[in-house]
Amino acid sequence: MVWIGERSYAIYLWHWVVFQVTRPSVDLEGSTWALFALRILIVFALADISLRLVELPIRSGLVEYWFKGMKYRTKKVQLRQKSILAISLTITVIALSTISVHAINQSDREMSLVKAEINQPVEMSPLVDSPTDTPGLWVTGDSVILGIRHELDRRQHISLINARVGRQAPELIDVMTHDKLNMAGATVIFNLGNNNKLTETQVVSIFEEVKDQPQIIVVNTAVPRGWRDENNALIAKYCLQYGAVMVDWAAISLGHPEFFAPDGVHLVPAGVRAYVDAIAINL
Structure with missing residues (x-):
């Protein structure tokens, strides 16, 4: 506890940075508990380095003595040391600013594309299909389904899509009860487990x-939330009991952070294609 107390301020400063760039299932893949332990160890290591190289030298007066001793050095040495210090600080500030701005802009661009896709009005296809009497797909779910609907419809005709941002299981049950009256004989595709336990x-x-x-x-869930694994276990259990095909999106997307928008849930174009590929192979 004493060790942690001595480094508490550095832990406070570093934890936000580390936890933002090491998000499970977004930036890193692996066991949730193992990743949590790794993130904590990284924070502790950085806090210890900060204590030894920054806090203790400042507290002991070494930095102050270095600046005070500047006036006793030759003009040439003073100029060189001041120049090195100024250049180092400038480069550090510019580098951090550039990286931050680029990351923010990239994140904003990706999220804007995702939001534009899922916020497009859902055009309900007519329930009258082609003369072959082969019904199209019945597709339902949440915002992830909204994001993949155009790519899926391009591959195979969708007769009915009913999806909404943030949809949870109780609402899904209600819309299925209503929609199934018009979709007898159709293959049903839905995702489950993203938005609630x-x-x-x-x-x-x-x-x-x-x-x-x-x-x-x-399609099961790869959402970076605590309920993911329990949800997927339930989905797998009842897919087996009811003879349903389970698309294991959690396994398919493992190790592919490039599939996801910055929130770790919604999909960028590469993710949309992979998601639809996994569905289409079962049709």
Whole structure:
């Protein structure tokens, strides 16, 4: 505790930076607990370095003595040391500013594209299909589904899409109850588990609503949240019981942070293609 107390200020300063650039399932892949332990160790290591190289020299007066001793050095040495100090500080500030601005701009651009995609009005396809009487797809879910709908429709006709930002399981059950009346004989595709911790009752209710569809395709969640693994275990269990196809997006996207927008949930174009590929291979 004493060791932590001596470094508490540095821990406070470093933890935000480290935790922002080492987000599980976004910047790093692996076990949640292992990544958490690694992040804590990195914070402690940086805090210890800061204490030894910054805080203690300042507290002991070494930095103050160095500046005070400047006047006793030759003009040439003074000029050289001041120039080196000024150049070092300038380069550091410019580098940090450039990196920060670039990261922020890149993040903003990616999120703007994602928001533009999911906020486009959903054009409901007519429920009358082609003369072959082969029904199109019934697709439902949350904002991730909104983001992939155009790519999926390009691959195979969607007869009905019903998706909304932030949709949770209770609402999904309600819309399925309504929409299935018009979608007999259609393959149903939906994602599950992004926006809330699922209960067994909710998952059973969802599968009961669609159990009569000829094919059920369910995409699990890769969301960097504490409920991800438990949700995916429930999804896998009931996909098996109801004979549904589970698209294991958590496994497919593992090690591919380039699939995701900065929030670690929504998809950039590369992620959209991978997501739809994983669905299309089962159609």
